[in-house]
Amino acid sequence: MxxxxxxxxxxxxxxxxxxxxxxxxxxxxxxxxxxxxxxxxxxxxxxxxxxxxxxxxxxxxxxxxxxxAAKVRGVPVDPEAFSLTSLTSGLERFASDWLRVLSGTISVALNRVAVGHAGSDKHDLGAIVLENGPFAMARRLKPLLQLGRDTGLMSFDDTDEAFRTFFGLVVRDVQIRLLLGDRFELTEAAINRDARRATQQFLALYGVHTKAADDGH
Known part of the structure; x- marks a missing residue:
């Protein structure tokens, strides 16, 4: 409900x-x-x-x-003032918010309970977390990805696939390590560094300007 x-x-x-x-x-x-x-x-x-x-x-x-999930801020999309700079900053902000929320005590506990539900007869919280966690993140970021493609800054065939790639680059093994009890701490400096790294890697894969620069054009 x-x-x-x-x-x-x-x-x-x-x-x-x-x-x-x-x-x-x-x-x-x-x-x-x-x-x-x-x-x-x-x-x-x-x-x-x-x-x-x-x-x-x-x-x-x-x-x-x-x-x-609302603590991961949406990225404002303004086609009139869109550029590689705004695309990059939007991706970085989204990634840093995501890592900050994902690594927090509340999200770890919530995901542990949801995983427990998924392995039993209780499916309510597992389905709720899936729909309002990863699926909601995808819905929130897709307009930015699509605008990046529509304006020629990015090139990809499938928005869902592009989002899953970004998800993997941002989250890496962080979530599974936390769920299994690894007590490592993500500092603000580490979160911002990892968000920048994930964005750079993502644009290296899908960014038209980045690919052109790499090809020497």
Whole structure:
């Protein structure tokens, strides 16, 4: 079930953001034992408010995952002022946001619970995370990729394939290492460095100007 409110930075009230932050904290602490009652208690709000805002438990879980994913900012697309510089900066910002969220304690805990659901009879959170995590990231980045292609800055046949390539270059083995308990820390400097590296590698594969420079044209 989709939440009753649109989950984005601008659509939520401060109170609703506090509730979703409380739900995320509970997911870290309690995993899939999260209930409407426990969230209401932790957030000091009524269950009636939760049902009004988010519908049932699946709606609350969906809103919680969407709220976490919303921390990866979308990239504004302005065809009138689009250039290789804006394409590069957009990709770098998206990649750094993605790494920052992905490596956080909340995302690691959320993904661990979702993986557990996928391997059992409980499929709700796994499907919710898949739809509102990686799939949502793809929907958010595709307009930038398509504009890059339409303006001749990039060349690729399939937008989905291009996104999956970018996904691999950005995420690498970071997510699986964190899920398996590796306690390495991504500093801000490392995140920004890795975002730049992933963007450079991606443009080396798909960037028309980059390919031309490499060919000596």
């Amino acid at each position: 989709q939440p009753a409110v649109e989950v984005s930075e601008n659509a939520l009230t401060e109170r609703q953001k506090d509730v979703l932050d409380a739900a995320l904290t509970l997911l870290v602490e309690a995993g899939d034992t999260l209930t409407m009652t426990s969230v209401a208690r932790r957030a000091s709000c009524s269950k009636e408010s939760l049902y009004k805002w988010f519908g049932d438990r699946d709606g609350l879980l969906t809103a919680t995952v969407q709220w976490q």
